[in-house]
Structure formats: structure tokens, C-alpha cells
Amino acid sequence: MSHKRVFITGGASGLGRAIALRYAQAGWRVCIGDVHAQRGAEALAELQALSPRSLFLTCDVTREEDLREVATRLTAEWDGVDVVVNNAGVAQAGTIDEVPIADWQWVLEINLLGVVRGCHVFTPLFKRQGHGHFVNVASMAGLLDMPRMSCYNASKAAVVSLSETLQNEFVGTNIGVSLVCPSFFKTNLAESLRTTNPGTRQFVEKLLSRSKLTAGDIAEQIFQAVEKREFYVLPHAQGRQAWLLKRLLPRRLYTELLKSQMSKMRTGGASPSA
Structure with missing residues (x-):
């Protein structure tokens, strides 16, 4: 890409920070947006040493x-932006009868409508420039349907649908879309987790820590996907396999397989896939 300007929401920590550092290492001008001022200042110092x-x-x-x-x-300082990464997100876990509607609203406002707002605001700028690329960070949770995570799953599934729709909408333009669906990986997502079950946080933290992929690994895949203008970015092999099985198996068999995998994950006998 000839232009090298990127904006990343939730860019002060976790995957957002890893993406920011990867672009800064490549010599891009990087803007991170975040609600955490101290983390933002710390990340900025790291970024400015590179860019x-x-x-x-x-x-x-x-x-x-x-x-x-x-x-x-x-627009004023850089004369525009070339890549917008809609990354900011939070997590919720619990059964449908346990999770309060207020938590649904909180998750959807950030995970779904945060992405919608990013696309809504920056699409006119991309159109004026004649080019641009959105990176929308969803999750394998948006492609699979892990139990006790209906709120989170639904928010990420909506980001999947939004991104697929935008890819179709932008056909014939020079505006690209990449959809990122990682499984569990080493990040600080558990910090934002809301749950009614005290054991759920420990379970999620265990899954995050067991992943072989780091945020840096996923940031590298995202960087390469944008360069190649690829749509799906599914970093985890087991996640890709689980998605394939969901599409190919009869629903009853897939549900039984998912139940078995969840049981193994809780006892430490299997790696996470979503």
C-alpha cells in the first residue's frame, strides 16, 4: 500500500496495542484510540520510538x-487515514437467564455498535480519498456457538454479518474489509469480563493463558491480510477446523461434539477453539 496511516480503537492494550506496534515497526503513522489515558500514554511512548x-x-x-x-x-494532521481497525471489545459470560439485559446493552454498544460507528464514520472519508481498508475484529465466538456465552457470541456474530455485508457493499470500490476471528489467546480480555459465575473468570483466564498464539502473532496475520486484501483472518487452526465441522456436520452431531469438547476444556484435556 502506498499510503501508510492506520487508526486502531482499543489500541492501548492487548491485541490493539500489538497491532499498533506491528504497524509502527513497518514505518506507518499510527493513531490509537482508547478510553484508558494512562495506558494510552504508555503505548504512545512505545509507538513514537518506532514511528x-x-x-x-x-x-x-x-x-x-x-x-x-x-x-x-x-484529516487535518495526516490528510486522511488508510486503515481503520475496529478492535475495541469487552466480554460477558453466563446463561441466558442469568445475564441481565443491562449487560447485553453494554456488550452490544461496544462490540457491535462500536464497529458500526467506526465503519459509519470513516466510510465517507474512504470514499473521498478513493481508497481505504477496514479491519473488524470479531471472534471465533461469532462463527461458533459456545454455550453460556450467548451475549458475547451474538455481538461477534453480528460483526461477522456486518463485515460480510460491507464487503459486498464495497464491490467496485477501492475500499477493502478484513474480518478477524481469533480464538482464545494471551490478552487482557478477562479484565473486562462480566459474569455471574465466579468460576467462569478463572476458566476463561486459563484458556487465554494456554494458547500457543500471542497477540503479536495475530497482529502479524492481520498486517499480512491487509497487505493482500484478504477477507477472513482465522488465526487458530483448531478454530478453523471447528468452523468447518459446524458447516458440514448435522446439527445434532455438531452439538454433541461441542459438548464433549467443552467437557475436555474444563478438565484441561483439550485446547480451546473459540
């Missing part, structure tokens, strides 16, 4: 005006 024109802007993806301010600032 001096990098920026940190306070940005809450539940506020459309924050994203519009970012678009205005990047």
Missing part, C-alpha cells in the same frame, strides 16, 4: 462524536 508521528487520542467507541473527532483530526 515519531504516532498519536494517542481519547476515544470511546460508544460515542459517535469521539470517532468523528478522530476522523477530523487525522
Whole structure:
């Protein structure tokens, strides 16, 4: 890509920070948006050592005006932006009768509508420029249907559908879309986890820590996918296998397989796939 300017929501920690560092290492101008000021300042110092024109802007993806301010600032300072990574996200776990509606609203406002706002705000800028690329971070949870995670699964499935729709919508333009669906990996997602079951947090943290892939590994795959303008970015082999089985197996057999895998995961006998 001839232009090298990227904006990343949730860019002060976790996968967002890893993506930011990967782009900075490649010499891109990097802007991270985040609600955490201290983490943002720390990440910015790291980024500016690699790419001096990098920026940190306070940005809450539940506020459309924050994203519009970012678009205005990047237009003024960088004359636009080439890649927008809609990465900010939170987690929720619990059965359908346990999770309060307020938690559904919290998750959907960030995980789904945060991505919608990013695409809504930056598409006109991409159209004016004549090019651009969205990276929407979903999860294998959006392709599979792990039990006791209906709220999180539904939010990520909606990001999958949104991204697939936008890919179709942008046909004939120079605007690209990449959809990222990682499984569990070493990150700080558990920090944001809301759950009604005290044991769930420990279980999720165990799954995150057992992953062989790091945030840096996934950031590298994202970087390469954008360069090649690839749509699906499914970093985990087991996740890809599980998605294939879901599409090929009769529903009853898939459900039984999922139940067996969940049982093994809880006893430490299997690696996570979503």
C-alpha cells in the first residue's frame, strides 16, 4: 500500500496495542484510540520510538462524536487515514437467564455498535480519498456457538454479518474489509469480563493463558491480510477446523461434539477453539 496511516480503537492494550506496534515497526503513522489515558500514554511512548508521528487520542467507541473527532483530526494532521481497525471489545459470560439485559446493552454498544460507528464514520472519508481498508475484529465466538456465552457470541456474530455485508457493499470500490476471528489467546480480555459465575473468570483466564498464539502473532496475520486484501483472518487452526465441522456436520452431531469438547476444556484435556 502506498499510503501508510492506520487508526486502531482499543489500541492501548492487548491485541490493539500489538497491532499498533506491528504497524509502527513497518514505518506507518499510527493513531490509537482508547478510553484508558494512562495506558494510552504508555503505548504512545512505545509507538513514537518506532514511528515519531504516532498519536494517542481519547476515544470511546460508544460515542459517535469521539470517532468523528478522530476522523477530523487525522484529516487535518495526516490528510486522511488508510486503515481503520475496529478492535475495541469487552466480554460477558453466563446463561441466558442469568445475564441481565443491562449487560447485553453494554456488550452490544461496544462490540457491535462500536464497529458500526467506526465503519459509519470513516466510510465517507474512504470514499473521498478513493481508497481505504477496514479491519473488524470479531471472534471465533461469532462463527461458533459456545454455550453460556450467548451475549458475547451474538455481538461477534453480528460483526461477522456486518463485515460480510460491507464487503459486498464495497464491490467496485477501492475500499477493502478484513474480518478477524481469533480464538482464545494471551490478552487482557478477562479484565473486562462480566459474569455471574465466579468460576467462569478463572476458566476463561486459563484458556487465554494456554494458547500457543500471542497477540503479536495475530497482529502479524492481520498486517499480512491487509497487505493482500484478504477477507477472513482465522488465526487458530483448531478454530478453523471447528468452523468447518459446524458447516458440514448435522446439527445434532455438531452439538454433541461441542459438548464433549467443552467437557475436555474444563478438565484441561483439550485446547480451546473459540
